Amino acid sequence: MINQSIQAIQEAPLVLKILMLLLAILLAYLLLSVCFAPMMYLYNKITDRNQSNVAEERTYYLGEVTLKIQGKGYGEVLDTEHQSLYPARLFQLDEQQADVLYPVGTKVLIIEFDREGVARVAKANSFLERGN
Numbered sequence: 082m083i084n085q086s087i088q089a090i091q092e093a094p095l096v097l098k099i100l101m102l103l104l105a106i107l108l109a110y111l112l113l114s115v116c117f118a119p120m121m122y123l124y125n126k127i128t129d130r131n132q133s134n135v136a137e138e139r140t141y142y143l144g145e146v147t148l149k150i151q152g153k154g155y156g157e158v159l160d161t162e163h164q165s166l167y168p169a170r171l172f173q174l175d176e177q178q179a180d181v182l183y184p185v186g187t188k189v190l191i192i193e194f195d196r197e198g199v200a201r202v203a204k205a206n207s208f209l210e211r212g213n
Contacts, residue, residue: 141190142161143161143190151183152182155169156170157169171203172192
């Protein structure tokens with residue numbers, strides 16, 4: 082039976098041989114992905130968690146919203162000094178509850194980072210005016 086399979090492959094046209102080779106490569110890739118995915122997931126959970134690029138605790142940075150932030154949702158902010166992108170949420174609870182929208186391009190102050198490395202932001206001018 083194996084000899085018949087080998088003979089059938091040898092007699093197959095070139096196009097069919099190429100398709101079979103590509104299929105074998107695809108199957109090997111999928112098999113390796115399934116085998117290694119759980120290990121990579123655990124590795125990522127155990128290690129960094131976006132903590133290595135988090136700023137010092139009491140350092141404030143100017144930033145700009147690159148993906149809108151609204152209410153209790155998440156967005157994205159660019160630290161303009163270091164050119165680093167961070168996931169972001171609103172810092173002030175009253176703004177979260179009022180479902181305030183920070184559109185793309187809003188100038189913000191990065192106040193702090195939570196345990197998961199998410200930047201907590203407030204509008205640069207409104208935060209400084211309140212004296213917080």
